Amino acid sequence: MQTVHISAKADYGMRALLELTAAYRENPKQLIKGDAISKAQDVPVKFLEGILRQLRQSGIVASQRGAEGGYRLDRSPDEVTIADVVRALDGPLAAVRGQRPEDVVYSGPSEHLREVWIAVRAAMRDVLEHITLADVASNELPTTVAALLDEPGAWQRRTS
Amino acid sequence: MQTVHISAKADYGMRALLELTAAYRENPKQLIKGDAISKAQDVPVKFLEGILRQLRQSGIVASQRGAEGGYRLDRSPDEVTIADVVRALDGPLAAVRGQRPEDVVYSGPSEHLREVWIAVRAAMRDVLEHITLADVASNELPTTVAALLDEPGAWQRRTS
DNA sequence: GTTATTCCTAGTTAGTTGATCGGAAAGATA
DNA sequence: TATCTTTCCGATCAACTAACTAGGAATAAC
Numbered sequence: 001m002q003t004v005h006i007s008a009k010a011d012y013g014m015r016a017l018l019e020l021t022a023a024y025r026e027n028p029k030q031l032i033k034g035d036a037i038s039k040a041q042d043v044p045v046k047f048l049e050g051i052l053r054q055l056r057q058s059g060i061v062a063s064q065r066g067a068e069g070g071y072r073l074d075r076s077p078d079e080v081t082i083a084d085v086v087r088a089l090d091g092p093l094a095a096v097r098g099q100r101p102e103d104v105v106y107s108g109p110s111e112h113l114r115e116v117w118i119a120v121r122a123a124m125r126d127v128l129e130h131i132t133l134a135d136v137a138s139n140e141l142p143t144t145v146a147a148l149l150d151e152p153g154a155w156q157r158r159t160s
Numbered sequence: 161m162q163t164v165h166i167s168a169k170a171d172y173g174m175r176a177l178l179e180l181t182a183a184y185r186e187n188p189k190q191l192i193k194g195d196a197i198s199k200a201q202d203v204p205v206k207f208l209e210g211i212l213r214q215l216r217q218s219g220i221v222a223s224q225r226g227a228e229g230g231y232r233l234d235r236s237p238d239e240v241t242i243a244d245v246v247r248a249l250d251g252p253l254a255a256v257r258g259q260r261p262e263d264v265v266y267s268g269p270s271e272h273l274r275e276v277w278i279a280v281r282a283a284m285r286d287v288l289e290h291i292t293l294a295d296v297a298s299n300e301l302p303t304t305v306a307a308l309l310d311e312p313g314a315w316q317r318r319t320s
Numbered sequence: 321g322t323t324a325t326t327c328c329t330a331g332t333t334a335g336t337t338g339a340t341c342g343g344a345a346a347g348a349t350a
Numbered sequence: 351t352a353t354c355t356t357t358c359c360g361a362t363c364a365a366c367t368a369a370c371t372a373g374g375a376a377t378a379a380c
């Protein structure tokens with residue numbers, strides 16, 4: 001329905017990682033149990049389990065099984081971007097009718113429509129590839145991103 | 161699956177409107193038949209019919225029934241933005257788990273995640289609300305948008 | 321060997337996407 | 351008036367996806 005949709009997976013995944021970021025600052029090796037994350041962020045346990053597994057397979061988190069097991073970040077939080085997380089959980093950032101934007105072909109007056117979709121993807125990358133977990137945890141967004149929040153109407157929905 | 165997805169409706173709708181833009185330049189009152197648009201852009205006729213109806217209900221196109229009927233733009237092509245089109249066809253630009261970004265609430269270390277999603281939406285608006293049908297038809301994108309296409313790697317997919 | 325925890329495969333359910341079908345309404349022409 | 355053309359509209363459909371659940375296997379600590 002929506003052109004830009006942050007899925008439950010991406011949202012829950014980010015929240016789990018921000019919990020792990022907080023733990024990482026105390027002690028980078030500290031393990032947090034899935035159950036604890038689930039309760040702290042109110043996310044269905046079994047669903048979260050699958051998300052954390054995907055994040056592990058992408059090398060973003062590490063895990064240990066058994067008693068005293070749990071999860072932790074496998075990279076420093078300033079080295080994990082939101083784009084990394086979203087790509088790990090939801091695949092490629094952008095698509096046009098299911099295809100990569102650079103793969104769609106247009107003819108006639110639509111010839112330059114592809115440039116538009118490429119620009120959309122570039123704009124998305126410019127935001128998501130430059131914000132790290134550390135940025136969000138400490139509420140210090142890159143200046144170019146912070147500027148977006150100062151634009152008039154950024155916080156309001158479009159009434160029209 | 162993808163966080164930014166240009167649906168078939170949005171893509172077909174833009175292509176139809178660009179056909180109408182070309183006709184508008186010859187004569188703003190000229191009517192084009194749905195069947196002609198369908199053939200020119202290779203879009204399923206009946207599907208396109210529904211898209212054009214939605215665009216009419218949003219005041220972007222006008223239509224006339226009966227023999228010698230058809231469709232035309234109801235506004236000048238430099239007054240119709242891509243955001244207008246995708247909102248007319250796919251609803252709000254951005255959502256987080258189905259909700260408006262400003263409506264989601266976070267706690268603990270995720271507290272500032274909302275700012276991130278708001279920034280994502282703002283970035284998307286900055287592109288889609290500033291490109292008009294006329295811009296795409298004449299391949300003269302606003303300078304800030306054109307700059308996105310010049311960024312290194314804008315045309316390549318991320319390999320990682 | 322018992323308990324705690326992650327790992328993995330396979331469901332389930334509700335909703336969405338991308339269409340198609342069959343006709344009703346409206347306008348042009350003869 | 352009759353006929354042809356075109357848009358309008360509701361219903362329907364198959365395939366897919368998102369969000370979530372169930373049940374147990376593997377691993378680690380004690």
